[in-house]
Amino acid sequence: MNIDVIRPSELGKAEIDAWREMQHATPRLGNPFLSPEFTVAMGEVCAEARVAVISESDGPIGFFPFERHAGGVGAAIGAWVSLCQGVVHFPGAEFDAEALLRACGLHVWEFGCMVDGQTWFKPFETLSQESVILDLSRGYAAYLEELKERSPKFLKTTLYKERKLGRDAGELTFEFAARDDEQFRLLRSWKSAQYQRMGRPDRFGRPWVVELVERLHAIDTPEFAGPLSMLYCDGKPVAGHFGLRSDTILIGWFPAYDPEFAKYSPGLVQHLRMAEGAAAAGLHSMDLGIGTGSEYKEALRSRGEPVGEGCVRRRSAGAAAHWLRNTPVRRARQFILDSPALYGAADKAMKRYGRLRERLKAR
Incomplete structure (x- = not known):
């Protein structure tokens, strides 16, 4: 087995074709x-982005995208915004995690949203959660029937608010893949304001994130696209979402809405319309990310x-130093996540901090 580390821009057509073949061969890698x-887009906005091309005599058998930072500390590529990470590989391929890190010049590799089935990384997992999947494989009508059985009160309330929004604010229309740059900027401004209200770091406060999503929004191919979905009342945008899709799945990434319409829950209406649009586009599912603490x-x-x-840590001094710096924080975070009372208290504290920050800014 041979491992070559290159920049994403150095991937050639043969490598990209092999990459796609691997994704098609294993559906869970189709994210x-x-x-x-x-x-490739991350490589254009992040100087630390790399790809390990794992090959045998007859060609590549796997690709491992990652970021290499100072001190041999590695992270999943785009870790701050990525919702799925791991090695893309042909079925049956096996890897040694420590050998892979050594070839990449890493003492440590951190992951936060590891795709299922990566057995070589499983021994290093410290927290397992679940990503929320909407099954659209039998169409939107079938999904809606299932939703009615599982969450009848939620569906009834959401549809009532949808009708009321239409009566009060004007006819509702929806666009699954809008190309308007001004509306994309509007969505980002809504999301930034939401982050601030919640006391969370503003993803769009980082120029590289803005450049990344703009690059991804410009791509529209059968295999990959960055659709901007928008919900309108009387032609006025009231909610939207920017995510990524393959030819089978849509990933929930950046949903937001105009706070002026908050009492109508336009974000929930938007999600139902988005599921309908995804099913109409032939997609089999929607992935809304980790569901911990999210009722909707x-x-x-x-x-x-x-x-x-x-x-993942190698047996090295650099890995030992990283363990001493980070393990107490990880353990404290997991303790909070494992306790609903502590998680709720932490969430409320962050929201109070966000409201205080908004008041201070308004002075």
Whole structure:
């Protein structure tokens, strides 16, 4: 087995074709965050982005996208925004995690949303959660019937608010894949304001994230696209979402809405319309990401898929130093996640901090 580390821009047509073949051969690897398009786009905005091309005598058998930072500390590529991570590989391929890190010049590799089935990383997993999946494989009507059985009160309330929004604010229309740059900027401004209200770091406060999503939004091919979905009342945008899709799955990434319409829950209406649009486009499912603490995700879900978090460390001094710096923080975070009371208290504290920050800014 041979491992060559290159920059994403150095991937050639043969490598990209092999990458796609691997994704098609194993459906769980078909996530857009594991696509060559996402890796190449990250390479254009992140100087630390790399790809390990894992080959045998007859060609590549796997691709491992990652970021290499100072001190041999590695991270999943685009880790701050990525919702799916791991090695893309042909069925039956096996890897040694420590040997892979050594070839990549890493003492440590951290992951936060590991795709299921990566057995070589499983021993290093410290937290397992579930990603929320909406099953659209039998069409939107079938999904809606299942939702009515699972979450009747949620569906009834959401549809009532949808009708009321239409009566009060004007006719509702929806566009699954809008190309308007101004509306994309509007969605990002809504999302930034939401992050601030919640006391969370603003993803769009980082120029590289803005450049990344703009690059991804410009791609529209059968295998990969960055659709901007928008919900309108009387032609006025009231909610939207930017995500990534492959030819089978849509990933929920950046949903937001105009706070002026908050009492109508336009974000929930948007999610139902988006599921309908995804099914009409021939997609089999929607992945809304980890559902911990999110009532609306739990209401919408058809099933869950395992998502792992953890850290691979080689037997080296650099890895030992990283363990001493980071393990106490990880353990404290997991303790909070495992306790509903503590998780709720932490969430409320972050929201109070966000409201205080907004008041201070307004002075």
